[in-house]
Amino acid sequence: MTKNQKFPIPELLAPAGSLEKLKTAVLYGAGAVYLGGQKFGLRAAADNFNQEQLRKAVSFAHAHGSKVNVVLNAFLHDSDFVGLSDFASELKMIGVDAVIVSDLGVIKTVLEAGGPEIHLSTQASCLNASAAKLWKSMGVSRVVLGREASLADAAIIKNESGLEVEMFVHGSMCMAFSGHCVISNYTQGRDSNRGGCAHSCRHEYKIALNQSEQEKNAFFMSSKDLEGLRLLKEYVEAGVDCLKIEGRMKSVHYAGTVTKVYAEALAHYQVHGNFLSDRIEEWANELRKVHHRAYTQASLVEPAGQDSIHNGQDGEGVESAVAGPIVAVTNDAMVIEVRRKFHDGEELELVPFQGPVQVFKASKLRSLSDMPLTETKPGSLVKIALIPGASEHVLVRSTGL
């Protein structure tokens, strides 16, 4: 909780799959970011941060008043411990604020190395106060609750354990108890709990129910995505200390847009003591503009039911309409890294770090060598006429979906 305010708010923790995403999340209002190093995390396919990038990340985040948490949340085998102790010490030295850990062996190693404070990962499936108290005695200062926990559970766990409590507020969800799924291990030879999850739960399956002998095709293990926007009041009332946005592998557009929505909603609460903003529909609409599956409140209020199953193709949610982030601003133009084709004269939206989206028409579209263009192609850099509010890392997108 951010203290010394009339209406204290939880910390907003955003994913940072790369330095670019980290900067975007911080600039759009993340109070903290989480990221992975080259080892010991759960996203082996991600770019992840090397030591130099970690230093840059901490320096940038701290300069903007944000914290940095590093994930060390793989379940390690004995042979995986090589370098962990030194890495934990180095993280402390760099100024990393916390590490997110699932494995008791890792907790012990980080403590012995004098590493940063320890947050228990959601992978450890901490679902009750009894478990939270045990983990507290093991040396953790915060628990990231399992996604099966409700907001009411969170309040009890926080009060009874005396630990800080972090909960997911937005993003993709494991259908299984996190840390208790090994489908990839046995079907792909990739340890899901050491970074190799193949997302087999998103596959379509043919199910033969024994008793009826009927076969049905279904994406029966695929969960809808979590959206907690309309439950922010309940998160605050439960005393949740930190709201976590899932998605280190997701786009810059996602990192910026989702962070902005929740940061602005929390900022509104900070001033007014409620979430009764005229902008609530606008914020909800913003969350529909990023790539997602259908949304659910999962188990935040009641245990997730049948309507929390996403019975469809992975990614069939609304497509992102991002034109691209601004990567530089020159004397008279903004340079956009094009993610989606747009044409000269097209109506675009500029998404400022704070405040409402600005609609404008792209004009003076040209290449970096100032050759006039009529339209862009994804993957290229182009210049368009500078408009007020443009700066590096600001997102520009199409108005239509």
Next chain:
Amino acid sequence: MKLTYFLRPKDNLKLLAKKGVSEVIIGTLDHSRLGEFNSQQAIEAAKLAKSLGLKTVLLCDALVGQREFDSFAKSLSEMTPFFDAARALDPGVMQFLFDHTDIALHFVADTGNHNLVGLKAWEDYFADRLERIVLSIELSKESLNHIIPKLKTPCELLVLGRILLFHSPRALLSPLSGEASDQSWIDAVGASEESPHKGFPLVENKQGSFMFLAKDFCLAEQLKDLRDMKLDFMRLDPTGCEPEVALKVVDDLLSDQPEKAKDSWPNLVIRGFYGVNKSDVLFKKLKNPSRDKTHAIAEVLDTRKGDPVTVRVLDGAKLHSGMKIEMVSPDGKKKQIELKWIRDLNGNNLEQANENMIVSLPPIGSATCKALIFDVNNL
């Protein structure tokens, strides 16, 4: 090495005792993931087992949410006096048993506990109340050899039975049957439509939904290894096996030729990761080696045929006019050039470009977006 047996309501306890089973694990619908007894049946089974000289273990390996915790704990307290030991997976349940009962404890460390440092920490925490550690079948022979002798606590390992792949608290099968979930037991079989994998046994019960591997786990041929490691308990989970077949498997496992159990078992079996666990070696293939930025100094952002190439200077790097660079495209193609000039986005010539700057470089034939730039002198 003693044999512990996961008991089902249809099993004959008297015959199991006669065959030489040392201990039975009794799971209830309310407290365990896959136990099939109701509480009263479980107590009756425990009483009978004890009268037959068998040791009894109450299985309470459910993961328990806060909202159910108090009632779960209360009913557990009512059960434990009838058993010799209780085993749990949820650290909160272990803590409850530790604080509020006197029963001997078994810690189910079969998920996410794959290293000696962590296992010893659990052992230290539960101290002399901990009677056994149930090890993970993801541990290789080498790991087991390393871990078992260094733990003070007796260890147990599954030697024959189903491999649990997935456990969700949500009811995932009842929606397909067109009926509301009434927490009854539903069995099914699944086949992936997007991979060659099929024959996954599926279960929905009061604790949620489960998926198992089509092939079962079997170390019947490795029992000598396990004895040499001084493993104390081998576990048989006869799920999917008729009672009379399970008795034959018990006979085999306790005989001089335990490998026969593999032939007696009704399903196909694998050794899983016992030989070696290389489930992390494929990770490097998840990344394109041509995209390894460790030593790169810049990344190509934009290029058009014949035009200057636009790059971003990477963290901690610099470009300077006159330096010799090598460009490596995402498909691995390489090209070296000398930087005759560097320009900023306003077209001004620069002697040097610092980290994070976006600058133009002379045209490079076959340049592609995302190509990486390296300093030839540092290759």
